[in-house]
Amino acid sequence: MVLASVFSISDNIIQIEAQKQGIDTRKKNMSIFPSFSELFGTPAPEYADKSTFHRLSKGFDIKLAGTAEGDVLNAEVSRYAVKPTDFRGIAPIPKLEVQEGQEVSAGEALFFDKSDPEIKYVAPVSGEVVEVRRGTKRSISHVVILADKEQRQKKNAVPSSDASREEWIAYLKGSGAWPHINQRPFDVIADPATVPDNIFISGFDSAPLAISYDHILDLRGDDFQAGIDVLNRLTEGKVFLGLDGRSGKRPHEVLLNANNVETHWFEGKHPSGNVGVQIHHIAPIRGNASVWTLKIEDVLVIGKLCTEGVYDTTRVVGITGARCKEPSIIRTLAGANLSDLLKDKLVSEDNNRVILGNVLTGDQAKGDEFLSIRSNQITVLKEGNYYELFGWLLPIKPRPSTSKTYPNFLFSDHKFDGDTNTHGEQRAFVVTGQYEKVLPMDIYPQHLMKAILTGDIERMEALGINELSEEDVALAEFSCTSKQPLQAILRDGLNMMREQA
Amino acid sequence: MGLVDLFKKIEPDKKKSPFLHTAYDAFFTFAFTPNTTTSGKGVHIRDGMDLKRTMVIVVLALQLCYVFGTYNIGHQHFSAVGMYPGFLEGFHLKLGHGLIQLLPIFIWTHVVGLGIEFWFAAKKGHAVEEGFLVSGALIPLIMPPDIPIWILCVSVAFAVILGKEAFGGTGMNIWNVALLARVFVFFAYPTTISGDEVWVSGFESMAPGSAVDYGWAHNMLNGLFSWMNIDTFNSAAVVADGYSGATPLALAYQGGWENVTQNFTVAQMWWGTIPGSIGESPKPLILIGAAVLIATGIASWRIMLSMFLGAAFMGLVFNAWGATPFMEVPWYYHFYIGSFFFAMAFMATDPVTASSTNTGKWIYGFLIGAIGLLIRVFNPAYPEGWMLAILFLNTMAPLIDHYVLEANMKKRLSHA
DSSP, rough: OOHHHHHHHHHHHHHHHHEEEEEETTTOOOSSOOOHHHHHHOOOOOSSOOGGEEEEEOOOOOSSOOOOOSSSSEOOOOEEEGGGGGGTSOOOOEEEEEEOOOOOOOOOEEETTTTTTSEEOOOSSSSEEEEEOOOGOOOOOEEEEESSSSBBOOOOOOOOOOOOOOHHHHHHHTTTTTTEEEEETTTEEEETOOOOSSSEEOOOOOOOTTTTTHHHHTHHHHHHHHHHHHHHOOOOOOOEEHHHEEOOOOHHHHTTTTTOOOEEEEESSTTTTHHHHHHHHSSSSTTOOOOOEHHHHHHHHHHHHHOOOOOOOOOEEEEEEEEBBBBBEEEETTTTTTHTTTTTTTTSSEEEEEEEEEEEEEEEESOOOOOOOOOOOEEEEOOOOOOTTTTTSSSSSOOOOOOOSSGGGGGTTBOOOOOOBOOOOOOOOOOOSTTTGGSSSSSSSHHHHHHHHHTTTTHHHHTTTTGGGGHHHHHHHOOOTTTTOOOHHHHHHHHHHHHHH | OOOOOOOOHTOOOOTTOOOHHHHHHHHHHHHHEEBOOSSSSOOOOOOOOOHHHHHHHHHHHHHHHHHHHHHHHHHHHHHHTTTOSSTTTTHHHHHHHHHHHHHHHHHHHHHHHHHOOOOOOOHHOOOTTHHHHHHHHHHHHHHTOOHHHHHHHHHHHHEEEEIIGGGTTTTTTTHHHHHHHHHHHHHHSGTSSSSSSSSSOSOOSSSSSOOOOOOOOOOOHHHHHHOOOOHOOOTTTTTOOOOOOHHHHHHHHHHHHHHHHHOHHHHHHHOSSSSSSSSSHHHHHHHHHHHHHHTTTTTTTTHHHHHHHHHHHHHHHHHOOSSTTTTSSSGGGGSTTTTTIIIIIIITOOTTTTTTTTHHHHHHHHHHHHHHHHHHOOOOOOOOOOHHHHHHHHHHHHHHHHHHHHHHHHHHHHHH
């Protein structure tokens, strides 16, 4: 007994000392006793770096049918569009630089936001501007381009390698790359006036039916590295790359061999691939800190602009979901027309929900729609507009759920079709502790939501709203028993914070 | 689906008769999950779980208590008159008497409670919320079997109007609605819910020699039973000599564990064939319910475990202290007497009134366990503590959460 307590106390003292010296004991086990996960958890893959390996126990994988597999197909698309609504944080009526009927080449400016006229939003293809579509209150929803058969690229003059930070920023703003950089807090287009503490890139997507980045990274190693190198010039901190630590999902060689980045590994269910979650575990946003985030595709766009000087938004897109005849992977450009992409690909034309993105964060495509610049996925589900007799008590059809009142854990490999039925009506917050289970961050989401609903800015900030974006609370919204619209509430809160700032 | 169309045909007009429409809507959504789809912004698929399903799992977990509680009303009644001492002897009579007592309590609880809920929902123009599904199932189980119906109705009305609707309905209340109904009876009509007289039904008085008090329902059943040629209710029966009607708690307060075991065996207390509130006594059946709630993740295992630890801790403290005979009751026997497990499984775990943070839940549960036992042992007026302890901690839960959240906020701000 005495001996055991001596061991235990001295072991604790070592850990306290380690924390005093600033060693993170969560990541590095300073104890002589192995931690629980070391004993029983699945071991980290051998190619992963153990010292930056983060194991996330919270989260949930919604297993849906319709995973996109196979070779990358090329799509024939005639029309493309740039949608101001895709870019977070710009005014609803940007200033147009083109008119209907005008010819543009790829990389040429289409419009700019009046708050910063130097940031150009450019065309992904060359062709004729055939339509400027307007939404509510004369806002501009789409600038549609009919693509030329022979593509013309606008060639930008790349700054020399010893150019200053300001020159690089000016180049990125003018060439159309800037809108590809987002910032936290608020998850909006980055403010060029700030110097970010760090820049974060997530190297994998853990969302339902997400496709792997492998296809788009093939043969793009140089572009990726060039993008990383430019990003390093923009921050005084580091560029972090979050890598997939889930077993059997070895990251692409381009990611493994990238230089000038600090890689961290993440193992766990969705949302382990969300950049916000990764930031929280690498270097959380505190106080007035500001960080920038990019997706892999965005780094490639910047890389290509900084090597060859052309704006190239090549996308590898997964067409997924149970309503697709053959879920497939296609190569196209950002803003491609959906009806071209989905031609002859759906089980049925009626009663579908076409989603630009994944089922958690995507937007519903209504009418003639175009690929979102923010995602590399289209999901097609069945609309759930049906009544179900005693559906809440005796569900006949299997449905995804985080709740153990459904025997889903017995069929852990089952892939659900999934539909858009709400499975119940909206209610006040009743159940507690539910959101925390699917958000691997030290945040109390329900209390944060209540702070937003009451408009308490200081409390929102203290409860960590600056660390969050819609995608981080999307899973909590899915699992919410009271069917609350958490993503919309969070965005309201972020807008409030932004107005105050 | 033909059935849906049939239902849709009788839908009342919302403007002309809002109350009827609210009632219709409540029953319609009960029968059919609505055909609403996700909005197109935000998530596109939703979890199969909703509040109706959450609530009905609790109600299902309570069903064993209902079955046993009903029968036990009859069993205690006949124990008092010294007839049918075996548990299954006189089965039809015990069940019959149990139903005669329970059904009015159950029906009136729901008529009053749901009536008020429907009325408020119609007035405020929102759908009927599911909260009363559980409250309505809990209230009969925590009432004495002989409670006068009008007192029951007043207490339910008080709990639903002042305890819940005044705060904004389901999800907004500060105190557990079911316990609020009980505490109202406790303070307004204490003689109907405390003492030795009230835990056994069917008598005017529990003094030895008092006659049974049968009504028209018993006579009706007697007609049926005599036609079937089986035993009937004997209205000449009187309370047996030496029978007190006291619960183990009252006995323990008077004379410690020894006094309890002179009247009841340990097995009797564990299985619950003792006088008490209707559903609180069968410990194994309550634990099955608790296991269902934990396995399905409906109720917080943190609260249950910490409440157990809190009560055990306090029991050990009292054992070490040992100033009164009640303090000397071994700590583990405290779980055999009274309604600890029922309070733990179904009352303390109400997510609306409990602490809402996981850390807070540990503190909240532990304090209920400790304070509840404190009240049980020290309060001479009322020898059971869980109701008051839970209501007290309901009041304190926001404070506990406040400090848990402060700690989280401070961590974030200190790094600024």
